[in-house]
Amino acid sequence: MTLGPGTEVEAALESAASTRRSGRGAVRWLSTRLAGLLFVLWAAATLTFFAIRLIPGDPAQAILGGPGSQASAAALAQARAEYGLDQPLILQYLGQLGRYVTGDFGTSYSLHESVVQAIGQQLGGTLVLAVASLAVAWVLALAVAVFSVRAGRAAWAVGNGLEIVSAAVPHFWLATVLILLFSSTLGWLPAINVPGPVGLVLPVVTLAVPLAGFLGQVMRESLLNALHSPFVLSARARGESEVGVLVRHALRHAALPAISLSGWAFGSLVSGAVVVETIFARPGIGRTLLRAVQERDVPLVSGIVLVVALAYCLVTVASEVLDRVADPRLAESPR
Amino acid sequence: MSETTSHSAADRASAAAPSPALLTVSGLSVRFGRTAPPVVDDVSFEIRPGECLALVGESGSGKSVTARTLVGLTGGDARVSAESLVFDGAPLLSASAAAWRRIRGARIGFVLQDALVSLDPLRTVGREIDDALRLHTRLGAADRHRRVIDALTDAGVPDPALRAGQRAGQLSGGLRQRALIASAVVLNPSLVIADEPTTALDVGVQQQVLGLLEKLRAGGTGLLLISHDLSLVARVADRVAVMRDGRIVETGATEAVLGDPQQEYTKTLLAAVPWSQARGTRLTVEARAAAETRAVTDRDDAHGSAALEITDVSKAFRTPAGTLQAVRDVSLRLEPGTTLGLVGESGSGKSTTARIALGLLAPDAGQVRLLDQEWAPLPERERRPRRHLLGAVYQDALSSFDPRWSVGGILTDALTGGASRSIRRYEDEVAALLRSVGLNPDLMRRRTHGLSGGQRQRVSIARAIAPGPRVLICDEPVSSLDVSVQAQVLDLLDELQEQRNLSYLFISHDLGVIRHISDRVAVMSEGRIVETGATETVFSDPRHPYTRRLLTAVPHRRDLTPRQS
Numbered sequence: 001m002t003l004g005p006g007t008e009v010e011a012a013l014e015s016a017a018s019t020r021r022s023g024r025g026a027v028r029w030l031s032t033r034l035a036g037l038l039f040v041l042w043a044a045a046t047l048t049f050f051a052i053r054l055i056p057g058d059p060a061q062a063i064l065g066g067p068g069s070q071a072s073a074a075a076l077a078q079a080r081a082e083y084g085l086d087q088p089l090i091l092q093y094l095g096q097l098g099r100y101v102t103g104d105f106g107t108s109y110s111l112h113e114s115v116v117q118a119i120g121q122q123l124g125g126t127l128v129l130a131v132a133s134l135a136v137a138w139v140l141a142l143a144v145a146v147f148s149v150r151a152g153r154a155a156w157a158v159g160n161g162l163e164i165v166s167a168a169v170p171h172f173w174l175a176t177v178l179i180l181l182f183s184s185t186l187g188w189l190p191a192i193n194v195p196g197p198v199g200l201v202l203p204v205v206t207l208a209v210p211l212a213g214f215l216g217q218v219m220r221e222s223l224l225n226a227l228h229s230p231f232v233l234s235a236r237a238r239g240e241s242e243v244g245v246l247v248r249h250a251l252r253h254a255a256l257p258a259i260s261l262s263g264w265a266f267g268s269l270v271s272g273a274v275v276v277e278t279i280f281a282r283p284g285i286g287r288t289l290l291r292a293v294q295e296r297d298v299p300l301v302s303g304i305v306l307v308v309a310l311a312y313c314l315v316t317v318a319s320e321v322l323d324r325v326a327d328p329r330l331a332e333s334p335r
Numbered sequence: 336m337s338e339t340t341s342h343s344a345a346d347r348a349s350a351a352a353p354s355p356a357l358l359t360v361s362g363l364s365v366r367f368g369r370t371a372p373p374v375v376d377d378v379s380f381e382i383r384p385g386e387c388l389a390l391v392g393e394s395g396s397g398k399s400v401t402a403r404t405l406v407g408l409t410g411g412d413a414r415v416s417a418e419s420l421v422f423d424g425a426p427l428l429s430a431s432a433a434a435w436r437r438i439r440g441a442r443i444g445f446v447l448q449d450a451l452v453s454l455d456p457l458r459t460v461g462r463e464i465d466d467a468l469r470l471h472t473r474l475g476a477a478d479r480h481r482r483v484i485d486a487l488t489d490a491g492v493p494d495p496a497l498r499a500g501q502r503a504g505q506l507s508g509g510l511r512q513r514a515l516i517a518s519a520v521v522l523n524p525s526l527v528i529a530d531e532p533t534t535a536l537d538v539g540v541q542q543q544v545l546g547l548l549e550k551l552r553a554g555g556t557g558l559l560l561i562s563h564d565l566s567l568v569a570r571v572a573d574r575v576a577v578m579r580d581g582r583i584v585e586t587g588a589t590e591a592v593l594g595d596p597q598q599e600y601t602k603t604l605l606a607a608v609p610w611s612q613a614r615g616t617r618l619t620v621e622a623r624a625a626a627e628t629r630a631v632t633d634r635d636d637a638h639g640s641a642a643l644e645i646t647d648v649s650k651a652f653r654t655p656a657g658t659l660q661a662v663r664d665v666s667l668r669l670e671p672g673t674t675l676g677l678v679g680e681s682g683s684g685k686s687t688t689a690r691i692a693l694g695l696l697a698p699d700a701g702q703v704r705l706l707d708q709e710w711a712p713l714p715e716r717e718r719r720p721r722r723h724l725l726g727a728v729y730q731d732a733l734s735s736f737d738p739r740w741s742v743g744g745i746l747t748d749a750l751t752g753g754a755s756r757s758i759r760r761y762e763d764e765v766a767a768l769l770r771s772v773g774l775n776p777d778l779m780r781r782r783t784h785g786l787s788g789g790q791r792q793r794v795s796i797a798r799a800i801a802p803g804p805r806v807l808i809c810d811e812p813v814s815s816l817d818v819s820v821q822a823q824v825l826d827l828l829d830e831l832q833e834q835r836n837l838s839y840l841f842i843s844h845d846l847g848v849i850r851h852i853s854d855r856v857a858v859m860s861e862g863r864i865v866e867t868g869a870t871e872t873v874f875s876d877p878r879h880p881y882t883r884r885l886l887t888a889v890p891h892r893r894d895l896t897p898r899q900s
Contacts, residue, residue, distance in 0.1 A: 234445070235466065238463075238467045238470065239438075239467065241436060241470075253457065
């Protein structure tokens with residue numbers, strides 16, 4: 001009995017069209033992301049340029065070694081001319097944009113080396129810290145979510161409370177407590193940076209715990225929804241075990257919103273790195289940024305902001321790609 | 336209909352007697368929580384191999400809980416007790432978790448309604464079917480794949496290799512439901528439990544799914560069919576058990592229970608099925624007592640100008656897959672004080688037509704006239720002063736309400752054309768409105784999410800009639816309601832039409848409802864009106880092949896009368 005041949009033909013056409021579409025769609029999707037990325041970089045460069053001009057004080061003074069350097073008027077004038085600070089603001093801005101396009105990020109005032117070089121030396125440490133923290137946050141969030149969903153109402157409340165508290169904990173406080181406990185009292189872990197994975201433990205935990213709180217909140221909610229959905233009932237009625245239900249069905253659904261959040265999470269990790277790297281005396285972008293701001297090192301601050309903006313964009317695109325892998329429905333919905 | 340199914344119940348019972356029961360349920364009770372009243376209360380029945388028992392009843396009667404209990408998936412805090420619960424000679428109540436897992440999917444198949452949500456939306460249907468094989472057999476991947484393709488083929492899925500690689504969301508409703516059934520029966524279970532397997536499907540697709548269930552039963556599978564749809568039950572089931580408030584109130588052979596019901600509740604359920612009653616008859620017993628049967632003929636008169644006239648309207652949508660011509664050259668004429676039923680399967684263009692008539696969507700071509708004045712295409716500015724003349728009632732009443740507003744707020748908003756939501760100033764008017772749709776005026780301070788489905792639809796109707804419209808467009812207004820509630824709402828619409836001389840454009844995929852409420856019918860298929868005429872003419876003497884196919888797919892009243900051998 002084929003009463004509605006129309007619907008099947010339509011479905012077939014639809015699926016054929018979606019296959020044809022996917023190649024072209026991917027190109028269009030990537031090119032819009034690329035345009036967005038360029039826009040974000042331009043906006044970041046512009047905002048940084050003008051925001052730094054708002055800081056009181058004379059940049060020429062900063063170039064010559066800060067307020068305490070007693071630079072002569074002639075030296076200040078020379079510095080201004082050398083760095084183009086005597087030109088109208090708009091020309092300075094356009095000149096800076098032009099130099100960025102050609103890949104010239106200038107020389108750091110305080111470090112007296114090229115900005116590219118300075119950032120290159122520091123970037124690795126921060127990336128390792130951020131990626132490790134993100135991974136640990138995911139593991140913690142998943143563990144708490146699965147435990148609290150599986151183990152009844154009391155566990156649910158405990159899980160929820162843990163997540164809210166950890167999401168609310170400030171990095172500097174958590175870092176201090178961890179140092180007091182594990183370094184000063186127990187002496188298990190170093191309080192400052194030492195080479196190798198041991199030195200990474202406390203900074204990573206400091207960054208991962210609050211993030212795990214955020215991720216856990218969304219994961220637990222969507223895990224619970226998935227476990228109560230009819231398709232899980234169907235799976236159980238097929239004889240699927242509890243572990244099978246989690247692994248083959250529910251966890252994938254639970255991960256979807258957390259994957260989307262991970263792009264944002266990476267951004268928050270970089271800002272957290274400023275605090276954590278300073279407290280644990282770790283070399284990295286965060287600590288460099290803090291010092292650059294204190295010393296009004298305009299080229300270095302601008303360079304770091306651009307690099308962080310770029311990294312943030314790339315991670316966002318990566319999390320979108322992951323989203324589409326985990327949820328194939330996204331690839332076929334019209335954009 | 337085959338030889339076997341046309342036998343009388345007695346014949347079948349005696350033929351089946353020697354085979355032992357596949358499933359015996361006796362004194363089954365289920366409650367959630369320690370003190371709550373039982374959701375399933377002292378339920379007993381038997382199913383033999385090759386036999387179909389239907390559990391019927393309205394939502395909340397305990398049908399689905401009973402079904403889930405039979406596969407040990409009642410829910411975490413459920414308390415299940417029974418005198419005996421025996422499947423294939425083994426007691427189920429004492430089964431361990433591992434024993435349950437060996438039974439589920441392998442020996443008892445469970446089919447839920449709505450395959451869109453009952454299949455994992457992130458996985459392909461092939462993997463879903465494969466799960467059962469992976470869990471219960473030691474077959475290798477290649478063998479399992481072959482069995483998956485076979486199962487889809489058996490379920491009547493064309494092009495199974497392609498379909499196995501698609502997700503539920505990529506399949507049409509019918510294919511999806513067949514894939515779901517395939518995933519439940521791939522291991523040839525001896526008992527299949529189907530919970531509302533055809534709800535939300537078009538009649539044609541329903542027919543296909545029913546055919547599939549029939550085939551299983553003919554192959555010796557026992558079938559427990561859970562449904563609120565009596566017409567479906569009448570066609571498939573050997574025996575029927577009517578459930579109400581957790582108890583079985585009446586049980587027996589299908590012909591006996593549906594042909595000659597003994598219990599009041601069963602009679603009410605049967606009377607509420609709209610196709611069993613002629614136009615102008617009230618469906619609920621109380622309403623029938625109060626209202627005289629109206630003469631149908633005097634409503635057929637065309638007096639001069641139409642209430643709503645749609646002329647040569649077309650509308651196309653651009654989709655990623657190409658242009659979709661949703662509506663092609665549709666012309667409809669709604670006479671004042673009458674109901675025009677617009678019927679067709681999903682995707683036939685009914686709702687697009689409704690949106691154009693409401694002036695929510697500009698047609699590509701053609702025009703709409705309301706009460707003999709231009710209506711569409713027209714700038715909204717010129718339509719707005721006459722908006723109150725045209726009202727709308729939708730299928731999903733709840734999502735058409737702002738959840739933060741009280742019932743009174745919603746109605747005041749409609750009464751004043753959006754000028755006020757202060758219940759206090761319009762209390763009397765709102766109370767009168769609520770009374771006119773058969774609701775207690777006390778409801779005005781309540782919010783809509785606490786109301787029952789029938790109450791919500793009544794509020795939605797009250798909202799539609801509040802500004803004093805002449806024409807109402809009703810888009811599937813009773814499709815998600817239980818039969819007895821559906822009957823009350825249809826009666827209400829009839830009453831309001833009489834009192835206020837309203838004209839209805841009534842859209843539904845349900846031919847029984849259309850037949851009951853409409854004076855004239857227009858049949859829509861693939862964006863065109865293929866047939867139009869007086870209701871009884873179209874139903875008794877359909878001209879267009881599509882209408883004929885549509886009608887043969889629908890159960891008739893005679894299915895309920897005792898079958899002749």
